[in-house]
Amino acid sequence: MLRIRHEVNGGAEVLFAEEADVPAAGAGELLIRVEAVGVTLPTVRKVREGGEPVSFGGEVAGTVVAAGPGVTGISGFAPGERVTGLCFADAYAEYAVLSTAMTSRIPAGVGAVEAVALVRSGLVARGAYEAARAEPGESVLVTAAASAVGTLALQYAKAGGARRVVAAVSSAAKADFVRDLGADEVVLYGDADWRGPYDVILDGVGGDLLGPAVRALATGGRLVAFSSGGGTVQAYELLLRGASLIGFQMRAIATGKPALYERWRRELWQLHAAGTLRTAVHEEIPLAEAARAHALIEQRRNHGKVVLVP
Known part of the structure; x- marks a missing residue:
C-alpha cells in the first residue's frame, strides 16, 4: 500500500x-x-x-x-x-x-470526504461549545473561524441561540466565507479592537492570540482553549474580569465518557441530516x-x- x-x-x-x-x-x-x-x-x-x-x-x-x-x-x-x-x-x-x-x-448517502469534514471537527466544536456553558442570548467569538472546527463552531453557536456570533480570521479574504456559515461580524487577528466584550470565546489558535482573546472577554466570560497552540495568560486578566479559562480535549471525552461521546456522535449526524450543520x-x-x-x-x-x- x-x-x-x-x-x-x-x-x-x-x-x-x-x-x-x-x-x-x-x-x-x-x-x-x-x-x-x-x-x-x-x-x-x-x-x-x-x-x-x-x-x-x-x-x-x-x-x-x-x-x-x-x-x-x-x-x-x-x-x-x-x-x-x-x-x-x-x-x-x-x-x-x-x-x-x-x-x-x-449514514447512507454521505460521502467519505463529507464524513471526514464533519465528525471529528463537529465533535470538537460541540464539545468546546458545551464546555463554555453557553446560554441563548449570549455573545460568542470563534477564532480560527475558517478552519474545519471553526466553521462548525459558528453553526453550533447560531443553532444554540447566540445573540451575536463573531468570526476571528487571519485574512479579510475569508470574511464572506465565514459570514455565509453564520457569522454576524468578522474581525481580523491584527485588529486593535476585537469588538468585544464576549460572553464566550472558542479559541482554536492559542499562542500569541490567547492574550488578546482573554482581554476581549466580558465580566464572567468563559474562554475555551481547544487548540494545540499553547500560550500564556496572566492570572490578573482573568481576575479583572471574573472570567474563566477552560481547556478542552476531545480524546478525554471519547475515552473517559464513552456514553456521552456516542450521544454527541448521534446528534451530530442528526443535525447534519436536518441541514443545521454544513460541512x-x-x-x-x-x-x-x-x-x-x-x-x-x-x-x-x-x-x-x-x-x-x-
Missing part, C-alpha cells in the same frame, strides 16, 4: 510516499480501506515543531476490510460497512487501523501530495477542511 512518511533531513521536514505492508487489526480494532483523510492543525504543528519523525494521526473514512478479535455482537462492525474515525498512527495511508471506540458508521471542504488533495496539504494549513490559506484522498 501507499503510505506517507515523515523524516527530518538536515533540519528540513520531508514528507514522502513509500510502499508499506498493509497493517493488521488487533483486538477491538478495524482495518479499513481508506477513502479520505482529514488533515489537522495539531498534526501539521507536530511535523513543523518537532525534531523527531512524526507518525501521522488524523480522521479517516473508508470501508471496513477486516475486524480484529473482540469486534462482535450487535454493536460490532462488519466487513463492507462504511465508517469514519480517528486514527492515531499511520493515518496517511491507503489502509489504516481504527479503534472501535473512536469509530462511527457513515466546508477547501480541497481534496491526492495522498501523495500530503506536503502541499500541510502547506495550505500552515499558511492559513484554507477555507474549511483539507482532505487527502488515496
